[in-house]
Amino acid sequence: MSKNTAVHAPTVWGSEAMQNRISARYRKERRFRLLGLFAILLALSFLAILLFTLGAKSIGGFFQTKIELTIHFDRSLFPDLDGLNSDEASLALTRVDYAALIRQSLMDRFPDVRQRRDVRSLASLVSAGARQTLAGTVRQDPAVIGATQDIWFLASGDIDSFVKGKISRDVPESDRRVKDREVIWIDALDAAGKVKVGFNWGFFSSGDSREAELAGIWGAIVGSFLTLVVTLLFSFPIGLAAAVYLEEFAPQNKFTDLIEININNLAAVPSIVFGLLGLAxxxxxxxxxxxxxFVGGLTLGLMTLPTLIIAGRAAIKAVQPSIRDAAIGLGASPMQTVFHHVIPLAMPGILTGTIIGMARALGETAPLLMIGMVAFIVDVPESFSEAATVLPVQIFLWANSPERAFVDKTSAAIIVLLLFLILMNGLAVWLRNRFERQW
Amino acid sequence: MSVSASIFILILLAGAGFFFGRQRSLALVSGKLATLHSLPNQYGWYVGILMLLPGILVILLWIVFSGNIIDTMVIASLPDHAGPATEQARALLLNDIHNTAAGAPHSGSSEIYIQEAAQRYSRLKSQGVNIVSALVALFAVIGGLAGFRTIRPDLRARTHVERVILILLILSSVVAIFATLGIVLSLIVESARFFARVPLAEFFFGLQWSPQTALREDQVGSSGSFGAIPLFAGTLLISFIAMCVAVPLGLMSAIYMTQYSRKNVRKVVKPLLEILAGIPTVVYGFFAALTVAPFIRESGGLLGLDVASESALAAGLVMGIMIIPLMSSLSDDALTAVPEAMRDGSLALGATRSETIKQVLIPAALPGIVGAFLLSVSRAVGETMIVVMAAGLAANLTANPLEAVTTITAQIVALLTGDQEFDSAKTLSAFALGLALFGATLLLNMLALSIVRKYRESYE
Amino acid sequence: MEKTPKMQATNVHVYYGDNHAINKVSLDVFAEDVTALIGPSGCGKSTFLRCLNRMNDSIASARVEGKITLDQQDIYDPKIDVVQLRARVGMVFQKPNPFPKSIYDNIAYGPRIHGLARNGEEMDEMVITSLQKAGLWEEVKDRLEAPGTALSGGQQQRLCIARAIAVNPEVILMDEPCSALDPIATAKIEELIEDLRGRFAIVIVTHNMQQAARVSQKTAFFHLGEVIEYGDTADIFTNPEKEKTKDYITGRYG
Known part of the structure; x- marks a missing residue:
């Protein structure tokens, strides 16, 4: 190698062209950095907008408009209860025309309403559930028959939306679900102090309903709970066992590779495909x-299984090999080592993965639509084998309803679902931090 | 007697077996543990397992096969005139019988032979459960006695028990394979039935999708048309829009978090982004339909554009937001896997950070980023609820993001919810769509996973 | 005759968080010399080297005190542009780190970002001369489009040296450039260093004392973050002043 004698001319950094070039490069640098920051802020602002929109809408769902009516329990409309035993009496009471009582009360308040059609729309100010409210009052205390009492009733869904300002007065009447006439009535009632908005306890204690003001999420919550129990009972033992086998006992061969590839791919299969599996x-x-x-839980269990196996393997892998060596060294069999030492140490990690998998299953909708959990179900489910719905499906069903009141209900149900998810994820984070071992 | 009751009794019996097995092993050596090959508990397990396993097997077989066996027996016992002629009639008939047996109030048929069949069905079912329970108990006792009698101090109880446990572990890990097999087989079988009615070419190349089938079989033009191209195109359009949102935002936020932000900022921002991934898709769907779609429609109106109320743009945008965290965290992994030396080498030459990122880090991390992209596409293609709620069902063949399109997943949901007809081409077409969806996502995933794996290995 | 140093470090301290990594180091680097930094591992010689082109800037917890000049200009002066500084003070790392690009693009990377070539021909020439100077031209001239990672370890390291040369630096820092290489590749690099001497001021960190003795004119012995002894290589190796230096050189520890 000969010494290259080419003149070594230093770069002229001070030249104007070079200095301009450098400052241009720095401008680009700043722009790029801002772009990154902008991307993050944009993503986070999407999150904020989403949560804010739903949160704001949900408030209407948690509260409910009520209307107070003076009901005269007109004795002539009730059967004679004398001489009947309690069963016969309650049967007789179910046949009472409570709607007439409500109609009468409203007509007394608005004496100029006489047209049949107008009376019907007047009566629809209050919820269809008002009849049940009255029946309940009478059943509890038959002594009210013949008396007069002020009772709060749920307003119907549209009136509820109107009172909360979700249906604007400024919209032309033809486009408004609440007509001018009804506006006048409700204003009159309001002026008399007969309208109030209160917390909607019924939302947490009742099942679905066609009437927005009566619809609640309790049925869906119970359905979700039952489904998750099945999911957990199915996927936890199998997932744990598979993770233990693959991490601790599986030989290095083609078959093991096949299982591993299979699990990794299964984890990325769209959830709706699991629904098709459940259906077929x-x-x-x-x-x-x-x-x-039961079927919903199994379907979701198959769906979450790969997640659980992958999380379980990671947790088992994180257990220091020295623990195994120590146990084997004391004469424990490999099986004993795993069950007595490795699994207990890996348990926090396994549980964290399980909770996260369950949270995912709780939010899942599509596969459950496939196996028919989309039916309209009023009753709160009581067993694993009867028809039920779950929280996200309930949200889906309500979201499809055109009534304004259901929009609020949907948002409120979403907030409840998100709270459950936050709770579960919080628990997972807590578990991870609490039991994180420092070796 | 019910199945759950017999499971309960089986567990009780096995518990007793465990106790006696344990006692027996202790009694044999009069408490001198050292002379036993295994621990007393292991002898207990040995007896318990011998009692449990055959019973569980019988119960599983019953759960899996009883329905079909009983159905066949009930159908066979029907009077000749009522015997179903076709597969479809058989399914309808069975449905009637099941409903009547379950005491459904609105079960349509009051035919006397259906009532009888329903009674027969219920009777067979309860007899079957009784037989199963008896078998379970019998096997448990036989197994228990056999186990009890074979207990000796030199019996390798632990070895036997561990072998059974190992087999159970292996079976558990094979469940995942069965799940895949189940998916593949059910999709293929049902799709084959579909393709027996609708030619493959029409499905894959047809431009017209209108799966309505007629009420009566002999009605003219009853077959509907099953050209899935508009669905594929709609899926691609929405996925494309989603990627236009998710890729730049996900990649840029990953770059910012790995290259620029301080550690404590990253600690806060990353979990916040993960929240986006944890929000259920039905929530996104609601958000898209309720807020984003009207917003786009109105802003389009201001610009003089005609936007459909269920536009591809709204669904795609929201889906993109949903995918940001996936894209971001996978790109994050890819970027952090690039050795520090690569970055230092570029910085030491006087490159700025952005020059280093654009010209060295991204090319170096490209396979990982491509993998992230493919997995994100796969997620977008398989996403269901957002498109069901925000994209609608109009099978338009268009590239205009302001129009309504439909997707594979949205159609599957539409075809399989609500009233279903047995065996109709309409219902079966959902499985053909499912097969196409499964095939596409599987291909994307396998490709992505293998790229990512190779990439990781290259830097290890 | 008193020479002006190319780079001059005066009372330099480096802290990583609470860890005091470099303690009051003063050192002159001369343009026509190869300066070797030796010492046991963890003694701070690499840390000091990275101060000379401010590579420690990217470590958030690192803090540098004292004064380091390049041609009498303080390189930690806020007015100094770090991009420009690094172009003037190049660096070669312990493990060869070619970019995932072709051989040509690896070399052209630096000139491109700094805009040193006005056209394609100039760029070609720069790439060729850099490869020639790094003694790699004959080996790669037929496969300039092959990826840089396809070369052998020694070739990769010479590629990295060529890459540094291409930016036309005044000083080249080498951080144990041969530690990942076999003896034959090492010999080639040493030969190359000898070849480059005089055109660039070279500072080389090495844990291999024979190497320091072979390639350098000046040697600084680092121990626990301090410079124990600094002087002509010949003196350090034959007649060290300090006991510690003697112990290290004779292999008593390190």
Whole structure:
């Protein structure tokens, strides 16, 4: 190698062209950095907008408009209860025309309303559930028959939306679900102090309903709970066992590779495909009960299984090999080592993965639509095999309703669902921090 | 007697077996543990497992096969005139019988033979459960006695028990394979039935999608048309829009977090972004339909554009937001896997950070980023609720993001919810769509996973 | 005759958080010399080297005190542009780190970002001369489009040296450039260093004392973040003043 004698001319950094070039490069640098910051802020602002929109809308769902009416329990409309035993009496009371009582009360308040059609729309100020409210009052205390009492009733869904300002007065009447006439009535009632907005306890204690003001999420919460129990009972033991096998006992061979590739791919299969699996195999082939938490839970269990296995393996892998060596060194069999030492140490990690998997299952909708959990179900489910719905499906069903009041209900149900998810994820984070071992 | 009751009794019996097995092993050596091959508990497990396993097997077989066996028996016992002629009639008939047996109030048929069949169905079912319970108990007792009698101090109880546990572990890990097999088989079988009615070429190349089937089979033009191209195109359009949102935002936020932000900022921002990933898709769907779609429609109106109320743009945008965290965290992994030396080498030459990122880090991390992109596409293609709620069902073949389109997943939901007809091409077409969806996402995932794996290995 | 140093470090301290990594180091680097920094591992020689082109800037917890000049100009002066500084003070790392690009693009990367070539021909020439100076031209001239990572370890390291040369630096810092290489590749690099001497001021960190003795004119012995002894290589190796230096050189520890 010969010495290259080419003149070594230093770069002229001070030249104007070079200095301009450098400042241009710095401008680009700043722009790029701002772009990154902008991307993050944009993503976070989407989150903020989403949560804010839903949060604001949900308030209407948690509160409910009520209307107070003076009801005269006109004795002539009630059967004679004398001489009847309690069963017969309550049967007789169910046949009472409570709607007439409500109609009468409203007509007394608005004496100029006489047209049949007008009376009907007047009566629809209050919820269809008002009849049940009255029936309940009478059942509790038959002594009210013949008396007069002020009672608060739920307003109907549209009136509720109107009172909360969700339906604007400024919209032309033809486009408004609450007509001018009804506006006048409700204003009159309001002026008399007969309208109030209160917390909607019924939302947390009742099942679904066609009437927005009566619809609640309790049925869906119970359905979700039953479904998750099945999911957990199915996927936790199997997921744990599979993770233990693959991490601790599986030989290095083609078959193990096959299982691993399979699990990784299964984890990324769209959830709706698991719904098709449930429909074709669980319902179609095994004839299991349609729409039931049992089938829903199994479907979601199959879906979460890969997540659980992957999380379980990571947790088991994180257990220091020295623990195993120590146990084996004391004469424990590999099986004993795993069950007595490795699994207990890996448990916090396994549980964290399980909770996160369950949270995902709790928010899942699409596969459950496939197995028929989309039915309209009023009753709160009581067993694993009867038709039920779950929280996200309930949200989906309500979201499809055109009534304004259901929009608020949907948002409120979403907030409840998100609270559950935050709770579960918080628990997972807490577990991870609490039991994180420092070796 | 019910199945759950027999499971309960089985567990009780096995518990007793465990106790006696344990006692027996202790009694045999009169308490001198050292002379036993295994621990007393292991002898207990040995007996318990011998009692449990056959019973569980019988119960599983019953759960899996009883429905079909009983159905066949009930159908066979029907009077000749009522026997179903076709597969479809058989399914309808069975449905009637099941409903009547379950005491459904609105079960349509009051035919006397259906009532009888329903009774027969219920009777067979309860007899079956009784037989199963008896079998379970019998096997448990036999297994228990056999186990109890074979207990000796030199019996390798632990070895036997551990072998059974190992087999159970292996079976558990095979469940995942069965799930895949189940998916593949059910999709293929149902799709094959679909393609028996609708030619493959029409499905994959047809431009017209209108799966309505007629009420009566002999009605003219009853077959509907099943050209899935508009669905594929709609899926691609929405996925494309989603990627236009998710890729730049996800990648840029990953770059900012790995290259620029301080550690404590990253600690806060990353979990916040993860929240976006944790929000259920039904919530996104509601948000898209309720807030984003009207917003786009109105802003389009201001610009003089005609925007459909269920536009591809709204669904795509919201789906993109949903995918940001996935894209971001996978790109994050890819960027952090690039060795520090690469970055230092570029900085030491006097490159600015952005020059280093654009010209060295991103090319170096490209396979990982491509993997992230493919997985994100796969997620977008398979996403269901957002498109069901915000994209609608109009099978338009268009590239205009302001129009309404429909997707594979939205159609699957539309076809399989609500009233279903047994065996109609309409219902079956959902499985053909499912097969196409599964195939596409599987391909994307396998490709992405193998790229990412190779990439990781290259820097290890 | 008193020479002006190319780079001059005066009372330099470096802290990583609470860890005091470099303690009051003063050192002159001369343009026509190869300066070797030796010492046991963890003694701070690499840390000091990275101060000379401000590579410690990217470590958030690092803090540098004292004064380091390049041609009498303080390189930690806020007015100094770090991009420009690093172009003038190049660096070669312990492990060869070619970019995932072609051989040509690896070399052209620096000139491109700094805009040193006015056209394609100039760029070609720069790439060729850099490769020639790094003694790699003959080996790669037929495959300039091959990826840089396809070369052998020694070739990769010479590629990295060529890459540094291409930016036309005044000083080249080498951080144990041969530690990942086999003896034959090491010999080639040493030969190259000898070749480059005089055109660039070279500062080389090495844990290999024979190497320091072979390639350098000046040697500084680092121990626990301090410079124990600094002087002509010949003196340090034959007649060290300090006991510690002697112990290290004779292999008593390190």
């Amino acid at each position: 195999v669980l319902l179609g082939f095994f004839n299991m009960p349609r729409s039931s938490p």
